[in-house]
Amino acid sequence: MRVYYIKYILSLFVVTILFSCNDLDLEQQDAASSATWYQTKDQFRESVSEGYRREFWPIDKSGNGMSDDWMRRDALDAIKAGTIDSEDGRSLTRWSNLYKGITRMLVVKNQLESQTFLTMPDYEQFSGEVDFFLASYWSYLISHYGDVPFYEEEVSIEESYLISRTEKEEILQKIYIYYDNAFNKLQPSYNGLKYVTKGAAAAFKARIALYMGDFETAATAAKNCIDLNEYELYPNYDQLFLPSTKNSVETIFHLPRSADYNIVYSGLDVQDFLPRNRGGYGARNPTWELLASYLCTDGLPIDESPLFDSRNPFKNRDPRCAMTIVPFGSLEDGDGLLPSDGSLWLEREYTPHPEKKQILNFANNTQVRNNDTRSVAQFASFNGLIWKKGIDESWVDLETDQDEIIMRYADVLLMYAEAKIELNQIDASVIDAIHQVRARAYANSGTPYPQVTTTDQEELRLIVRTERRMELAFEGLRYMDLIRWKLADKVLTGNLIGMLNVSTNANADVQPTGPLMDVIVNPDLYFWPIVPEIDEDGLPDFSEFLELGYARSLNQISFPGRQYLWPIPAAERRINENLTQNEGY
Structure with a gap:
């Protein structure tokens, strides 16, 4: 091989x-x-x-x-x-x-x-x-x-x-x-x-x-890499980042880990990502902004697509959404699932819904306490989201030896497309580079990938930036993207957004109370009551959630201009x- x-x-x-x-x-x-x-x-x-x-x-x-x-x-x-x-x-x-x-x-x-x-x-x-x-x-x-x-x-x-x-x-x-x-x-x-x-x-x-x-x-440099014909996209995005995938045709440069040589992720680096139902803390979470950034299966952002359901935010989304963030609620028409229902994740049902105080243990088909909802565990995910990308059952042992990928072929294709777009040298090779990445994401999904048809420079600029965010989330590249696009001061200023508070009581018979119940759950507005707007830079805006009392500010964030360096x-x-x-x- x-x-x-x-x-x-x-x-x-x-x-x-x-x-x-x-x-x-x-x-x-x-x-x-x-x-x-x-x-x-x-x-x-x-x-x-x-x-x-x-x-x-x-x-x-x-x-x-x-x-x-x-x-x-x-x-x-x-x-x-x-x-x-x-x-x-x-x-x-x-x-x-x-x-x-x-x-x-x-x-x-x-x-x-x-x-x-x-x-x-x-x-x-x-x-x-x-x-x-x-x-x-x-x-x-x-x-x-x-x-x-x-x-x-x-x-x-x-x-x-x-x-x-x-x-x-x-x-x-x-x-x-x-x-x-x-x-x-x-x-x-x-x-x-x-x-x-x-x-x-x-x-x-x-x-x-x-x-x-x-x-x-x-x-030119990206094209030189492509023209070597040494790399190709790994056929399964969901499997690419797992500890078991160490011999990828997509990887260009990585730092290897091996349990055999005790070169592993361990401690909080593992526990903070694992759900609480599997011995983790569920503390390091994807943001609502990331969840809102994935396009719908028609290629449109969530505030433009008729396919988006704010009550079931994982439904009809680019497949990488549910491969990156653990999904819950209805995922496709006819599945019979409610926003409160969870999905199978690491042999347990995952749902942050406050009324789901018990969830299914798929390993033995029993009901167990749901430590991943804040109505049971106060320090469960503050926004209801946890990571899925690159995580599998092996993490439950509190260490993992997945390789740390520093450069992979999908990034090269998107860099090539972006550079050509910025030069306004838009041709078939640019569209093809984006399509290659997007087609792999939709492979085996049963849904055709939305094709790019525009050749407008500004529209393509937004498309390739959005594609980078969907494709490369959790890989340590977003920070420098924001820096070089001069968007860091805009994106990293404002509020850290989370769910409203809810009472915490592990007793399954005790009904939760609090703002989350009164404002969101009881009026049947869970998970998101409204659709967040996506601005001209492809950035989700949750300010209306705060204004209407649908979310809370966990902290104030700020990015002064000096921090670009x-x-x-x-x-x-x-x-x-x-x-x-x-x-x-």
């Missing part, structure tokens, strides 16, 4: 290098540190493999949610609270880790150029990987911090205290060169152990170009007076 992704779990020693939890000191015994260290090919391999460390691949996710895709009860990430400052720990950690990664790769690069014993294929492989890592680390830095200190040779400690910031556009051109070098040197695929490929170099180049508004480069860490500026600060910090 053809495979196209990074996989080191076959080698315990390499896994130890990639995923050890040791502090990332710049000087260490198992990595590049001196000109006399390199004597064999294996020693080069060990040092190059440092580039795959999890710490060097930050993903824009957080426990409380960095974007409008998810939330943790009423808590706020500092980004959504608008409180990021130069002392922010996340900003400092990611800055420090990436510069450590850059330093390590520059050491390896320097030694590669001076060695005399590697064969040309081995040299090309190692050099290509190093160039890919350097480009990727610099990409994260300029996309999040803007202008940053840049260097292409090892710098001494003394020099590091003096270096100033380089304009991000200048660094971007260097990044392109690194990615091009990697593309030219790397293989399209491998047998045995898996390393970064040509496709990854092209795809990541497309991503940073898109982030920086260079649509010409983005379109992260602050230069104060700790770095205290030791380097030549480092200027981003505006507003």
Whole structure:
């Protein structure tokens, strides 16, 4: 079988290098540190493999949610609270880790150029990987911090205290060169152990170009990846993200996990996502905004489609909706289900309806207490929603070894379409790219996917942005989409929305009371009393829910304009007076 992704779990020693939890000191015994260290090919391999460390691949996710895709009860990430400052720990950690990664790769690069014993294929492989890592680390830095200190040779400690910031556009051109070098040197695929490929170099180049508004480069790079004919969409969207799907034809670059090597998600990272009926907390939830963003099966947004039923919000929706968020209520005409009815999820019925104090345990066909409604458990999901995407029965053991996908083919297709749309170079290839992604979502659904017929630039811009949100939810990409589209200040300002309060009593015979019952349930207005409006940017607006008393504000969110760039860490500026600060910090 053809495979196209990074996989080191076959080698315990390499896994130890990639995923050890040791502090990332710049000087260490198992990595590049001196000109006399390199004597064999294996020693080069060990040092190059440092580039795959999890710490060097930050993903824009957080426990409380960095974007409008998810939330943790009423808590706020500092980004959504608008409180990021130069002392922010996340900003400092990611800055420090990436510069450590850059330093390590520059050491390896320097030694590669001076060695005399590697064969040309081995040299090309190692050099290509190093160039890919350097480009990727610099990409994260300029996309999040803007202008940053840049260097292409090892710098001494003394020099590091003096270096100033380089304009991000200048660094971007260097990044392109690194990615091009990697593309030219790397293989399209491998047998045995898996390393970064040509496709990854092209795809990541497309991503940073898109982030920086260079649509010409983005379109070309994405097309280069597509034209390799090495990747295809995995046939089943619902299965793609599960722990059991590790050999996907869609994956371009990922960080592998393996229970065999104790490389897993565990603790709160698992428990917060699991429903309370299966030993979790149901605390990290998709937002109402995400639920409202999925199109109906006619291709229209919920405020335009006659198919949308606000009482049964999962009915007649793009299939990815119920593959991403655990559905409840009626899902299709004639199924006989009510808004209060749940669906089978992890061997239990899932429904947040306050009157459903007991639900069916499908494992033994008995009625059990419904801990996923707030009328039974006070800390059940504050908005009634829980995640489904990528979660399966194996999570119930409170750990999971699903791979962390950093780049996949569907993203490349949508990046290509978006870049061509922004260039107003709209042709059949643009529509086909969108259709490929959408058709896979509808595969085996029994419903034909809604085809895109317009060629209008503004209409297509909204279509591809909506497609990205439906396709890529929960994958850590929404934050940077909002940043590059200059929508973060609009989207991440306002209110965190949740259900009205209801009395909590686990006794099945006690009828719940409170605003949720009086305003929503008893008047037969559950789940949503009205249809939220979708604005010109494809963003749901729940302000009317608050005005009419149909929902409550869990917290105030705020995104000041300064946060479009992260602050230069104060700790770095205290030791380097030549480092200027981003505006507003």
